[in-house]
Amino acid sequence: MASATTRTTWRRLKRNKGALIGITIIVLSILAALFAYLLAPDGSPNANRMIVEIGGQQPGYTQQFLQLPRDRKIPSTSFFNRLFFGEEDKYQYIPIQDYQLKGDSLIVQKYIDEGLTERLAYPVSQTRWQEGAVSGDYRVSTKKFRLGTDKYGRDILSRLLVGVRVSLGVGLVTVIISLSIGVLLGALAGYFRGRTDDTIMWFINVIWSIPTLLLVFAITLVLGKGFWQVFIAIGLTMWVSVARIIRGQVLSVRELEYVEAAKALGFSHTRIILRHVLPNVMGPVMVVAASNFASAIVIEAGLSFLGVGVQPPQPSWGLMIKENYNFIITHNPMLALAPGFAIMLLVLAFNMLGNGLRDALQVKE
Template structure:
C-alpha cells in the first residue's frame, strides 16, 4: 500500500514541471558542493587565494601569472582531503603584464596597478624554461576570471562554487533541528491535549511573537559567531511552523479508528505516536521542510551580510555580497549580483519543490 502511494505521488510530482526544475537545480547544487574544490579554478582552502594587485576585476578578465615554487615543503594531500577541504598552493602567484626570456634569466614586467608595472629579473631555477606546471621551474600561465575578482583579488567563481556548501549545510542542519523539535512538541500537544497542549501552545506563541531575525541575533550572540553556531541558531528559531502543523494534523488523526484500535489493544502512547500517528501526518511536514530549507538559506545570507553569520575567510554567498556590494554603484555590479543570483536560484528551486510536493501529496493549504 505504501509503495503504491509512493508511486502515485512520484507520478504526480513528475507532471509538475516547476518541481522537476527545482529537483534538477538541487541535484546540480549537491554535485557542485561535493566536487567544489575539484571544479573551482582556485582549489585552495576556502578558495582564499588573495592577489590584491588584481582586485575588483570585471567578469572575463584574463591575467598572466608567474608561478614561483614556494620555498617550504608540502605534505602530500590525498584526493579525499582535497575533495573535502582543498589543497594549499604550492606556488606564489605574481601577476605580470609581459615577460622576456634570456639565456640565464626571466625578465618580467610585474603588474602593480592599472598602468603601473615593475621590471624584475628571475634566474632560471632549472636548465630550461617552458609554459605550464613543473616543480622547480619558473612557469607562466594565463588564467581567466569568468566572474571577476573581489577586492582582495580572489576568484568570484571559485568562492561561489565553494559557498554552495554553506547554503546547503545551513538548510540541512536547520531542517533537521526544526523537524526534531517541531515534530516532538507538535505530536505531544496534539495527541495528549489538555494541559500538555496548553503548555506547549503557550511556549509556541511566546516564540512566535518574537521576530525571527531578533531571536536569531540573540541566540547567535549567546553561542558566538561561527560556522556551526549560526546553523544551530537558525534551526532553533524555525521549529514553530512545524510544531503548529504537526499539532493540527495529529489532532485529527488521533480520532481515527486505527488509533482507537491501537489504544484498545493496549499499545503504549510512544508506540502509537511513532508507529501509527506520525507516518500519516508526514506529508505536510515534507512540504514545510522544503520551505524551511529555502528560508534558512535566506536567513543565513542575511546574517552573513550583517557580519554575525559565517566568518571570513570561509565563503558564504551573503558574505560575498557584503564584501562586494560597493561595486553595485560603481563600475562592476556583477561581483555582488552573482552571489545574489545564486541565492535566488537555489531558494526558488526549494520553493518550487515544496509547491510540487504540496500538490503531489495533496496537502491542503
C-alpha cells in the same frame, strides 16, 4: 500500501514541471557542493587565493602569472582531503605583463595596476627553460576569471562553488533541528491535549511572537560567531511552524478508528505515536521542510551580510555580497549580483519543490 502511495506521489510530482526544474537545480547544487574544490579554478582551502593586484576585475578577465615556489614545502594532499577541504597552493601567483629570459635571469614586468608595472629579475638556470615557459622552480600560466575577481583578487566563480556548501549545509541542519523539535512537541501537544497541550502551545506562542532575525541574533550572541553556531541558531528558530502543523494534524488523526483500535489493543502511547500517528501526518511536514530550507538559506545570507553569520575566509554568498556590494554603484556590479542571483535561484528551486510536493501530496492549505 506505503510503496503504492509513494509511487502515486512521484507520478504526480513528475507531472509538475516547476517541481522537476527545482529538483534539477537542487541536484546540480548538491553535485557542485560535493565536487566544489575539483570544479573550482581556485582549489585552495575556502577558495581564498588572494592576489590584490587584480582585485575588482570584470567577468572574463584574463591575466598572466609567474608562479614562484613557496618558501616552505607544501605537503602532498590525498584525493579525499582535496575533495572535502581543498589543497593548499604550492606556488605564489605574481601577475605579470610580459617576461623574457636574459642570461641566467628571468626578467618580468610585474602588473601592479592599470598602466603601472614594475620590472623584476629572478635567477634561473638555462636548463629549466622549455618552450617559452619556465619548468622547475618557475612556471608561467594564464588564468581566466569567468565571473571576475573580488576586491581581494579572489576568483568569484570558485567562491560561489564552495559557498554552495554553506547554503545547503545551513538548510540541511535547519531542517533536521526544526523537524526534530517541531515533530516531537507538536505530536505531544496534539496527542495528549489538556495541560500538555496548553504548556507547549504557550511556549510555541512565546517563540512565535519574537521576530526570527532577532531570535537568531540572540542565539548567535550566546553561541558565538562561526560556521556551526549560525547553523544551530537558525535551526532553533524555525521549528515553531513544524510544531503547529504537526499539532493540528495529530488532533484530527487521534480521533480516527485505527488509533482508537490501537489504544483498545493496549499499545503504548509511544508506539501509537510513532507507528500509527506520525506516518499519516508527514505530508504537510515535507512541504514545510522545503519552505524552511529556502528560508534558512535567506536568513544565513542575511546574517553573513550583517557580519554575524559565517566568518571570513569561509565563503558564504551573503558574505560575498557584503564584501562587494560597493561595486554595484561603480564599474562592476556583477561581483555582488552573482551571489545574489545564486541565492535567488536556489531559494526558488526549493520553493518550487515545496509547491510540487504540496500538490502531489494533496496537502490542504
